[in-house]
Amino acid sequence: MVMSDNMRGALFMMLSMAGFTISDSLMKQLTVDLPLSQVILLRGIVTTALTLGLAWRMGALRMALPRREWGLVFWRLVGEIGAAYFFLTALKYMPLANMTAVMQSLPLTVTLAAAVLFREPVGWRRMGAILAGLFGVVLILQPGPEGFNHYSIYALVAVGFVTLRDLCTRRLSRETPSLLVTVITAVAVTGVFGVVSIGVEWQPVGGVQSAQLVASGSFVFVGYLCAITAMRSGDIAVVSPFRYTALIWALMLGWLVFGDWPSGVTMLGVMIVAGSGLYTLYRERQLRIRTEQLAARSGSTRGI
Template sequence: MDVGIANPRLAGIALMCGTLAFFACLDASAKALALAGVDPLLTTFMRYAVSVVMVTAFINPVTRPGVVRTRRLWLQVVRSLLLFGSTALNFLALRKLQLAETLSIQFAAPLTVALFAGPLLGEWSSPRRLAAIGVGFIGVLVIVRPGIGPVQPAVLLSLGNMLCYAFYIITTRKLAGIDSTATTMFYSGLAGLAVMTPLLPWIWTDPGSPGLWALLVGVGLLGTIGHWLLVMAHARAPANVLAPFLYTQLLWSVLLGYLLFGDVPNRWTLIGASVVVASGLYLLSQERGRRPQL
């Protein structure tokens, strides 16, 4: 094996695994804040306030002339709103659901992307891929189990998070051929901050302890650094090499949920998550078969 090729890929895989550890810690921090009585919308505000400050420090009109110019302002706004919606709904759902439950439902996002990529992006799926998507959604139904007792409102919030995230991915793909990555990064958190800032007087509560303040700031740092590591990972390894490692986040979520909150996923969550992950890996294998290996 050519060491010159292997090392960047291994570095990319390591960075991807680090990314997902950061994202799992982000969700755990948001849940801890919610259980401590901090309004999830305030956590959402801090997530974007810290992110915008950090991103703007490195990507701004001074360091990157022309970064604010976009050929699809409305699409940048929609993408930023979808990211905000995904974050807010996820933080709200985490008040009642386990980390593994919300993440398992969110794993259906790639399936949703594959389903809607045809009409929205012109990337049509084969009958086998459509069958895998259908099986994946059955896995989500196993987790949610509609009709077996009342469906928790938090589950609906988590499903809303999944849909927002799926369409966020689609708009990101759409913008990839229109605006630069720096421009898209610059606009990512602005809509969320713009929506939350006017609401601040109504959602503001003093966390009351340095530890909770540290967690609030940490939510922004974890999200921003996680996305930075994600970009670095994709700069070193192809997406189809990195994609299988997305599912390591489920391991982190189960571990953190047990250690921090005493949560043990029930059998339906584990069965449904296994079905969703298997469907996602099958779609990935089909994608690897279609694309030339680098």
């Protein structure tokens, strides 16, 4: 059977989400006994080596970033580094499924931030979806003496940093090589946490932990590679919704590895966040199609 571009893109997006979620599961296990900066540095060495090897083979290291892009790349790095710290710190103390679900609010926060910062138009339907999704996040974090703690705030800060990263990514020109940006990001994150780890008392790494570190770094690399392939294989509007398969992986791994299963209220929040995000992606696709149709009509009118 011949696989269509969109089907291939969807498959790679699901593999990407599996790679990232498995890596998160391994990092959650590793940070129980090892300092966070040590773990990020060691994992980063693996990811950087694999990413550099791929970039060298594909000739991406010989490409140059346009000068105007460096500012965006810098702020993207700030977002990536901040997200790595706050996300993994929160993940250490929160259930995997809960943390993954909170991060699925990104399409909503990116749309909201783009509307506020760049005056991108947002109709009442998408604004309603954003508000519903944020309410779903509240249900997941469960503010109150029993469910909420300061690591829940870390989760929200992580969303903020990833929103910054994704906004900068959206503003990058199409001429900017995505693989080169990935290499720069991997090197920067590894370097920053390498410096931070100098002031931390390192713990001995056992054989099982070494294997987990290599596996985690490898799965991050697989996640990046599959995400890039997915976006280049099919229509972004068709492929992007498959990001939500990360929730399925997180639920399964959270139950199998950590014995966690979300409460009924949390599951309701998860469904609201996923539904709101999917509706937002759908509306963005509809608006994009409408814009392209208007542009095509305008072009044909000028030709008369």
